[in-house]
Amino acid sequence: MSDNQSNYKMARQNGIVQPLLTDLYQITMAYAYWKSGKANDVAVFDLFFRTNPFHGEFTIFAGLEECLKFLENFHYSDSDIEYLRQTLPANIETEFYDYLKDLTCKDVKLSAIEEGSVAFPRVPLMRIEGPLIITQLIETTLLTLVNFASLMATNAARYRMVAGKNISLLEFGLRRAQGPDGGLSASKYSYIGGFDGTSNVLAGKMFNIPVKGTHAHSFVTSFSTLEDIHSVTLRHAVTREQCNLLELSLAWRKRLSSIMDVSPDEASDGELAALISYAQAFPTGFLSLVDTYDVKRYNIGLAPHRRNGRYNSNCGSDIPATTVDRTLRSGLLNFCAVALSLHDCGYRAVGIRIDSGDLAYLSILARDIFKQVAEEFNLPWFAELTIVASNDINEETILSLHEQGHAIDCFGIGTHLVTCQRQPALGCVYKLVEINGQPRIKLSQDVGKVTIPGHKEAYRLFGADGHALIDLLQRSTEAPPRTGQKVLCRHPFQESKRAYVIPSKVEHLYKVYWKDGRICVHPKPLSEVRERVQASLRTLRQDIKRNLNPTPYKVAVSDDLYSFIHDLWLQNAPIGELS
Template sequence: MAVTEDFVNLRMLENGSPVNMEATEVKMRQNEIIQPLLTDLYQLTMAYAYWKSGKVDDTAVFDLFFRKNPFSGEFTIFAGLEQCIKFLFNFRYSDSDITYLKQILPPYVEEEFFRYLKNLTVEDVTLFAIPEGSVVFPRVPLLRVEGPLIVVQLLETTFLNLINYSSLIATNAARFRMAAGKRIKLLEFGLRRAQGPDGGLSASKYAYLGGFDGTSNVLAGKLFHIPVKGTHAHAYISSFSTLADLKTRDLAVYDENGSDLIESRDFVETCIKRRDQLATLLGILLQEANDGELAAFISYAMAFPDGFTALVDTYEVLSWSGETPSQRYISEPRLHYRSGLLNFCAVAVALSDFGYRPIGIRLDSGDLAYLSNRARDAFRKIAEELTIPWFAQLSIVASNDINEETILSLNDQHHQIDCFGIGTHLVTCQKQPALGCVYKLVEINKQPKIKLSEDLEKVTIPGRKDIYRLYGSDGHALIDLMQKHGEPPPLAGNRVLCRHPFLESKRAYVNPARVEPLLHIYWQNGRCCQPLPSMEQLRHRVQHQLGTIRQDHKRNLNPTPYKVSVSDSLYSYLHKLWLQNAPIGELS
């Protein structure tokens, strides 16, 4: 199976320096800032204190999990695992790291400790994980990390950083996909508003994983093999003032069989003629149409004759000729891009005259449901009157500050949009910009650990655990079940008691038609021990996994919580430990 190329020192590759690298090393390269020092200082001060107190040989188990699904939803897509594995593969403190740490730690920190760090490897770490691209739920460990206490502790911050945002954006993308439906194209346009350069790259990558069809981000396309899309901005349109700005007028006519160019003809003239004709047909005044815009459309069509998409709302036609600049815009929907629509249709029909097929328009403002319907009306009218049937199906892209709720509301209004370009709300996850994964100690030297809290949400489930997903006979997931490691796994066709981890009275017998163990071993003895799926495989997995989750868990409004349970044995174990660990207080 292919390993997706994470981002890599491309220039170094070009310079030929890693000629002798092993194929694995190349596959495992990633952004250099993902390195052991990309962590919180307290991981290193703890490491020293552990080391100093003779806990070098202590072993520990940590669970990485989140407590609440994002976006007021009831599911999460797990992503970022591959990056964690690459981080393990490349984990090593460099000489300059050690030099820096010597500077910032107190002078009495022993030299021997720095030697220990320099030689530290992740050879003895074992990583169990749920496969990337899975649908996951609160409290269930996404990672179970086992090994020397000091080493597994040192992995915490970087793992959290790599998983939190990746999973958040993949979940956000999957939610947009569900809102838009399968038919609609979704493009990620968020690079300019993302949280830093890598915020942008990660967004493009994990939005694609979560169900988007492409990105505008060229580097993401290059590094992750994601389809890249884009046409032009308002500036392109504004850069033309009149038709005189067009320095070439001729375009090759395409053969009807679609193969050979047969001659060149004056394309500009055709566009102008077609505009005169269409103005009447569409009921738009010729003086409403801006000539600079027409020139821009023509030039773009001549550069990309079979890829012509036009941004049509650069010149807003105000509804009231005497309107002064100080008047605020009128809120009832109106076709404010009459100039762009007429100019686009003129160039699109002219392209058709020359044997090409344009793609469509992009709307970046206004009432998108209303405007997309008016554009579709115009396209249908032209399709019929000029007998160009495909004209009715021209694509309408919308890209103005779209979020999940906008799409759901547009659906109710029967929009005619074929594609959404989504930026800020997708990449910054404006509705909830952080997922709160945590990394908790659940076992030390084979002794279970529990973290108590007055806030039940913060109580941890102790010990090394196995996780199963139980499916009903209709193929839908019924419940996730955590067991103490080593308990016999639940069996298909056998009744199993599933308990709420904290509420004594909440329990149910479940008779699964199928049982799926969720945790798999991904890293052991210094090696990755699973094939890492390609991006396409991950995308497919997300959609397939979502298909196994009942609709009511996935809906936007008041979704039903999916149940996460513990076995009877784990329940007793947990509550026994709880009482052992809770000091007896006094009423004050």
């Protein structure tokens, strides 16, 4: 095992991930292999995908750690064997069940790309070698562990790219995920892809992911009047004297109403009671929703934005004065009053969350209010209060908000992230490419489904500018490409597409992670895998990563592998007959 294993302990395997988490045909094939004497034939399988997701030109490989845990824990329990006896046909020989009971992955060898790396179509993410029966039995489980993980990490990485480096991203999707297992996986792999935290408490515990959250609208609406406040006092952070938070907040609300050009009579007392109560509970972490109440009444708003009866948000939205959110007249007024009261008690508020309405407009207006308050009362930190936005956000929403010049510091993203609504499946496949040293090829009228046969190695060749230029597949018997030496790279199926490459750097993509019944290279902690994603993405040119019409990244085969593919193709393709 590598040195990095000593300081890292993998999270426990989800109890659902077990040998019976598979398709029935894997078990029936296993019996047929066993009965026909092929159980110990030496097989090589490739696990790969054919098309990048989300109309993009890259994929993030994830799920390797879970695959290694699965191999490590692979064992049919007594109850598994009993269930199979009851489920499979009665003619199954008893000795087969005895064979399964003793079966482990000790004879399997798994090589893979490093988790968190960018990957591309046709380049195997993992190569699985070993006895045919066991390498077949683990197929479905490996696919389910890699497919969603890689899709989710890729989706998160795309959100990180469109959001930019300076905006925080939080995953809020547990309640919308495809069940608890989908929710946990989404939290884990969104963090790997570049998100900064999750609302999922169990994911935080299991995977050491920062957990973030504030309160829901129900907390605000559970308060009706100021009489609903159980206690109005808070100890000063420094002097420990009792502060009357209600009196301070009411005084600040009155004082702020003239500065903000709003009426204190419009602000909801129930909302103020809720914010005071939340501030008492979390005086050092006061971040609150400000959009619980929304009415359309008066032509009131911030003077700098009011012009001819309309409000100009300076962000592409020209909103009629009669439809200005009460967020501005109640939520923001109440928040600022409580935030300033907390400051009087020695604390600093964190910020606000906006979950509805015109996010660009409201964020800019909120920032203007914060700056105005900061200047009026000489509190520079108030201008920098955090503005969090949620509300069904996707990639296009973020791009649009950027175009409008929003003032948002953090996005909370749920449904579109965790369900991968733009593309719900990656489509990884698991194909036999060699048996007992003999190559195997799957032919199809759809050239995209023709497999690349044989035991292969993969290399990433870098150009003179330091960016990844092309991924090269070649037969394992070939000498690896060398830095500074010309390499002929060919399209696997189109004869005319070929080019010479002189790489400035050559990276061998595969490491052996599992062999002889043990983990050879231990997975890295999630924080390091997360860093690997960003480092790997930096090796790609910007045009490959762009959101609209990205440039395809090239995947090629060596000249030797090209000839090998086409010779085998001719050997296996039937000869037609004209009549």
